[in-house]
Amino acid sequence: NFMLTQPHSVSESPGKTVTISCTGSSGSIASNYVRWYQQRPGSAPTTVIYEDNQRPSGVPDRFSGSIDSSSNSASLTISGLKTEDEADYYCQSYDSHNHWVFGGGTKLTVL
């Protein structure tokens, strides 16, 4: 089964830049769009990146997404970190068996 692997946690200081990776287990991660969701404690997830690198309206341009086919991975980069960015982040894609797949999630700590 297709899986997406994320680091369990990352931490960085305010104002810095952090990148969260999401690696596909098989096939080409570029074959289907990757989305990224932010989930703050006690809240439902919200979309921060869709179609690999697009931001919904209202999401600041400090958030960006990319695909690296050579490593079969997607990345979420957050620049100019703010304490409000502290949350869990999940990547998501679609496999060949009509299943949606989420990565295990990455806890971002801004300290």
Added chain:
Amino acid sequence: EVQLVESGGNLVQPGGSLRLSCAASGFTFSSYEMNWVRQAPGKGLEWVSYISSSGNTIYYADSVKGRFTISRDNAKNSLYLQMNSLRAEDTAVYYCTTIYGSGRFDPWGQGTLVTVSS
């Protein structure tokens, strides 16, 4: 305002059944594909089931196939999840979500908690 409101979560014994509902408002529900996604306490997100806008196409995660049934009533702007043969590992917050645009899950409801325990 686009809104999804889940209900029906409860404490149920292993082997029991429960039916979740999701009431949609603020958009043309009958035009949108829908999903259920769950999150076990302290764990990550897990996709559970998908239903097309007409209800004619349905998919399930392997972990719930044969036990859960997704359905919708477009006249009532409602999505449902019938859960049978519940197990302890089904304990989670269950979210309903709309598929928007090219496939992103947006928006999400606030979730409803299902606890399977004796």
